[in-house]
Amino acid sequence: MANKKADMKTIVSLCKRRGFIFPGSEIYGGLANTWDYGPYGVELKNNIKREWWRAFILKRDDVVGLDSAILLNPKTWEASGHLKSFADPLMDCKECKERVRGDQLLESKLGDGAAAGLDFASIYAKINDNDIKCPRCGKRNFTEPRAFNLMFKTFQGVIEDSTNVVYLRPETAQGIFLEFKNIVNTCRQKVPFGIGQIGKSFRNEITPGNFIFRTREFEQMEMEFFCKPGTELEWYAYWKKYCWEWLLSLGLRTENMRMRDHDQKELSHYSNATCDIEYEYPFGWGELWGVASRTSFDLTAHMNASGEDLRYFDQEANDRYIPFVVEPALGVDRTLLTFLVDSYDEDEIGGEKRVVLHLHPRIAPVKAAILPLVKKDPVMGIAEKIYRGFKDEGEFLVEMDESGSIGKRYRRHDELGTPCCFTVDFESEQDGKVTLRDRDTTKQERVDISNIEKILRDKIRGV
Ligand code: GAP
Numbered sequence: 001m002a003n004k005k006a007d008m009k010t011i012v013s014l015c016k017r018r019g020f021i022f023p024g025s026e027i028y029g030g031l032a033n034t035w036d037y038g039p040y041g042v043e044l045k046n047n048i049k050r051e052w053w054r055a056f057i058l059k060r061d062d063v064v065g066l067d068s069a070i071l072l073n074p075k076t077w078e079a080s081g082h083l084k085s086f087a088d089p090l091m092d093c094k095e096c097k098e099r100v101r102g103d104q105l106l107e108s109k110l111g112d113g114a115a116a117g118l119d120f121a122s123i124y125a126k127i128n129d130n131d132i133k134c135p136r137c138g139k140r141n142f143t144e145p146r147a148f149n150l151m152f153k154t155f156q157g158v159i160e161d162s163t164n165v166v167y168l169r170p171e172t173a174q175g176i177f178l179e180f181k182n183i184v185n186t187c188r189q190k191v192p193f194g195i196g197q198i199g200k201s202f203r204n205e206i207t208p209g210n211f212i213f214r215t216r217e218f219e220q221m222e223m224e225f226f227c228k229p230g231t232e233l234e235w236y237a238y239w240k241k242y243c244w245e246w247l248l249s250l251g252l253r254t255e256n257m258r259m260r261d262h263d264q265k266e267l268s269h270y271s272n273a274t275c276d277i278e279y280e281y282p283f284g285w286g287e288l289w290g291v292a293s294r295t296s297f298d299l300t301a302h303m304n305a306s307g308e309d310l311r312y313f314d315q316e317a318n319d320r321y322i323p324f325v326v327e328p329a330l331g332v333d334r335t336l337l338t339f340l341v342d343s344y345d346e347d348e349i350g351g352e353k354r355v356v357l358h359l360h361p362r363i364a365p366v367k368a369a370i371l372p373l374v375k376k377d378p379v380m381g382i383a384e385k386i387y388r389g390f391k392d393e394g395e396f397l398v399e400m401d402e403s404g405s406i407g408k409r410y411r412r413h414d415e416l417g418t419p420c421c422f423t424v425d426f427e428s429e430q431d432g433k434v435t436l437r438d439r440d441t442t443k444q445e446r447v448d449i450s451n452i453e454k455i456l457r458d459k460i461r462g463v
Contacts, residue, residue, distance in 0.1 A: 006282060006341050006344035006345075007282045008210065008211060008281075008282045008283060010344070011211065011282070011337075011340055011341060011344065012211050014340075014344070014355065014415065015041065015211075015340070018040060018415055018416060019038035019039050019040045019041070020037070020038055020040045020041035020044065020340075020365075021035050021036070021037055021038060021041045021211075021212065022035065022036045022038055023035060023036075024036050032208065032216075033208040033209060033214075033215055033216070034215065034216070034217065035211070035212055035215065035333075039365075040365040040366070040416055041336075041365075043365035043366070043397050044336055044339070044340075044359070044363060044364075044365045045219075045332060045333075045336055047362065047363040047364070047365070048332060048335055048336055048339070048363055049198050049219075049221065049332060051246075051250060051362055051363060052198065052221045052246075052330070052332075053065070053196075053198065053221075055242075055246050055249075056194075056196045056221070056223050056246075056328075057196050060194075062189070062192065062193045062194060063193065063194035063195070063196055063223060063225070064183060064187050064189060064193070064194075064195055064196075065195075065196055065197060066175070066176060066179055066183070066195050066196070066197040067197055067198075067199065068172070068175025068176065068178065068179055068197060068199070069175065070168055070169050070199065070200060070202075071156065071166050071167075071168070071169075072166075072167075072169060072174060072175060072178065074165060074166055074167060075305055075306070076174050076178060076302070077151065077167055077174070078305065079301040079302050079304070079305035079306070080174050080177075080298060080301060080302075081301070082151060082167075082170060082174075083149070083151070086149060086150050086151060086170060087147040087148055087149045087150065088101050088102075088103065088147075088148050088150060088205075088206050089101060089102035089103055089120045089123050089124075089145030089146070089147070089148075090102075090145060090146050090147075090148035090206050091105070091124075091127075091142045091143055091144070091145050091146075092142065092143045093134040093136065093137060093139070093141065093142055094141045094142065094143060095134065095137050095139045095141050096134060096136050096137035096139075098134050098135070098136040098137065099206060099207070100134070100135070100142075100206075100207070101206045101207050102115070102120065102123040102124065102127060102142075102145045103115035103118070103123055104207065105127060105132060105135070106118075106123055106126055106127055106130075106132065108135075109130065109132045110126075110130060110132075112260070112285070113263065113266055114126070116262070116263070116265050116266035117265035117266055120144075120145040120147065121144075121145075123145060124142070124144050124145050127140075127142065128140070148204075148206055149204075150170055150203040150204050150205065151167045151168070151170050151202075151203070151204065152167060152168040152170075152202045152203075152204050152216075153165055153166075153167055154166055154167070154168065168201075168202035169201055169202065170201055170202060170203045171201050171220060171222065171329070172197050172198070172199045172201055172220045172222045173222050173224060173298070173327060173329065174298070175197065175199075176195045176196075176197060176222070176224045177224065177298045177299060177302055178302065179195070180195070180224075180226070180299060180310060181308065181310055183195055184312060190314075191226050191227060191228060191312050191314065191323050192225065192226060192227040192228065192231065192235065192323075193225070193226060194223045194224060194225035194226065195223065195224055195226075196221070196222065196223035196224075197221075197222060197223075198219065198220070198221045198222075198332065199219065199220065200217060200218070200219050200220075201217075201218060201219070201220050202216060202217050202218075203216060203218075204216055210281070210283050210286075211337060212333040212334070212336065212337050213281065213283075213286060213333075213334055213337055215333065218331055218332070218333045218334075219331065219332035219333060220329060220330065220331055220332065221329075221330045221331075221332055221335075222327065222328070222329045222330070223239075223327065223328050223329075224294075224298075224325050224326075224327050225239060225325065225326045225327070225328075226312070226323035226324070226325055227323060227324055227325075227326065228314070228321070228323065228324070229296065229321060229322075229323070229324045230324075231324070232272070232293045232295070232324040232325075232326055233272070233273060233293060235293075235326045236273050236291065236293040236326045239291055239326050239328050240259065240275060240277075240291050240328075242328075243277060243289055243291060243328050243330070244257075244259065244277060247277070247288075247289075250339070250360045250362060250363060251339075251342075251343070251358070251359070251360035252279075252338065252339070252342055253342055256279055256280045256342060257277065257278065257279055257280075257288075258277075258278050258280075258285070259275055259276075259277055259278075260275060260276045260277075260278050261273075261274075261275045262274040262275060262276070268292070270294055270295055270297030270298075271292050271293055271294055271295065271297075272293050272295055273292070273293040274290065274291070274292040274293065275290075275291050276288070276289065276290050276291075277289040277290075277291070279338050279341075279342075281337075281338075281341060282341065286334075288330070288331075288334055288335065288338055289328065289329070289330045290327075290328075290329045290330075291326070291327070291328045291329075292326070292327050292329070293324070293325075293326050293327075294324075294325045294326070294327050295324055295325070296322040296323065296324050296325070297325075298325065299322050299323065299325070300322055303322065310322065339359060339360075339363060340357065343357045343358045343359045343360075343417060344356075344357060345357075345358060349442055352407070352411075354411050354414050354415075355411075355414065355415050356414040356415065356417070356439065356440075357414070357415065357416065357417030358417070358439070358440055359417035359419075360462075361419040361459045361460045361462070362460055362462070364416075364417045364418060364419050365397060365416060365417065365418075366397050366398065366399050366413065366416050366417075366418040367396045367397060367398055367418070367419065367420070367456060367459075367460060368390070368398045368399075368418065368419070368420040368421065368422060368452075368456055369398070369399045369400075369401050369409070369413045369418050369420075369421045369422070370383050370386050370387045370398065370399070370400050370401070370422050370424065371383070371401055371402070371406060371409050371421055371422065371423045371424065372400075372402050372423075372424045373406065373423060373424060373425040373426065374426075375402055378428075378429045379424050379425065379426065379428065379429075380402075382424045382428050382429065382434075382449070383400060383402075383424040384400070386422065386424070386434075386449065386452060387399075387400040389453070390453075396460075399413075399418075401413070406423060409421070410437060410442075413439070414439055417439070418439060419438070419439050419440075419459055420436060420437070420438065420439070420455070420456060420459060421436070421437040421439075422434045422435070422436055422437075422447075422452060423435040423437065428449070431446070432448055432449050432450070433446045433447060433448055433449065434446070434447060434449055434452070435447075436452075436455065
């Protein structure tokens with residue numbers, strides 16, 4: 001397990017209690033596994049997205065950004081294969097009416113990969129052969145698996161008929177393929193290069209659950225890297241390493257991570273190599289990030305279906321070809337859950353128990369708290385001035401916290417993962433200093449007020 005002290009119940013309860021994540025539509029009794037990100041949750045989420053954008057777009061010469069539409073021409077999903085085969089094996093228990101995903105049921109009993117490459121009939125047979133029972137009532141009396149398409153269907157315009165059907169995108173990737181040609185024509189990028197985007201995706205999951213790990217509405221950070229056929233496995237190795245290192249750079253602990261390569265029977269028909277970066281969650285190992293070498297499958301499919309020439313012309317080699325694609329695809333919500341679980345800790349300070357999130361300062365929702373020891377001038381006035389300086393910049397979230405004992409205030413910010421607390425006291429007016437209290441070591445030191453901004457920036461930059 002990732003961290004013996006963090007189970008899912010603890011994480012969910014912390015998230016609600018401290019304003020990270022609330023159950024969706026709660027006043028109406030909720031809506032199955034939907035979640036709203038509160039003031040600290042949305043900061044954490046935005047920080048994660050910003051870090052991804054920095055590493056995958058801004059810091060790179062060879063990747064550009066995109067924000068494509070959620071609603072795409074339905075022919076997109078026909079060509080990509082989503083209409084035909086983006087389906088899970090849905091089975092019902094005839095005894096208690098529990099709904100299960102056949103492949104998940106099989107893997108939960110026989111281990112990862114047990115359902116890999118199996119068609120629905122084989123999944124059903126294997127469940128029966130291994131006498132796998134309903135997780136709810138313990139009997140074995142399932143319906144045969146039915147293909148349940150995961151795409152949300154809706155109608156465009158006022159008339160609800162089949163000619164107006166559109167789908168909410170189940171991945172951001174296809175929008176990238178549709179814009180490949182426009183980007184080649186306008187952005188002076190030469191193959192090899194990538195297009196990345198962050199955005200919402202929707203899947204009508206049969207079994208959403210484990211908090212924000214699997215939901216029907218979620219956000220993805222995906223990049224399609226276009227390269228010359230024959231070079232794709234080199235790029236695949238490169239991006240696997242790059243993704244792994246990005247997670248480490250934000251403090252994820254390697255002992256809770258593993259890289260799992262798909263074996264031949266697990267590979268999708270269009271992929272010649274795929275791996276999952278997995279994390280050991282409190283409920284077991286799960287996919288965090290998928291990195292896939294997708295060959296030229298998608299561009300070829302869209303070229304055939306649309307009639308547009310999506311080949312790339314390599315001027316230097318005087319060669320025209322359909323690029324191959326390597327795709328690192330990551331969920332924002334799942335990444336956020338991973339950082340929460342991984343950073344959660346409980347320890348004891350001076351005989352008192354505390355909960356602390358050791359979030360990397362780059363992603364911590366609140367970067368610093370300004371704590372006036374008393375609510376009176378000159379202490380209050382100095383604290384206000386420091387706080388206002390950060391607020392006026394509007395660059396990151398800094399909080400003023402003036403209620404409760406100083407110990408309580410430290411504890412409050414430990415739970416939010418605030419890396420630095422600056423306490424203004426009676427000496428501050430004379431010596432121009434405040435007490436800096438470090439979240440991780442709980443060490444305290446006097447620092448110059450004029451140095452606070454630099455201290456904070458260095459901390460965020462990891463200096
Ligand atoms: N374009 C490829 C693609 O979408 P995927 O493995 O289906 O691949 C990529 O999804 C990532 O999106 C996953 O590794 C996971 O982090 C996230 N993801 C997928 N389905 C999700 C769901 N129902 N809820 C939350 N995150 C999800």
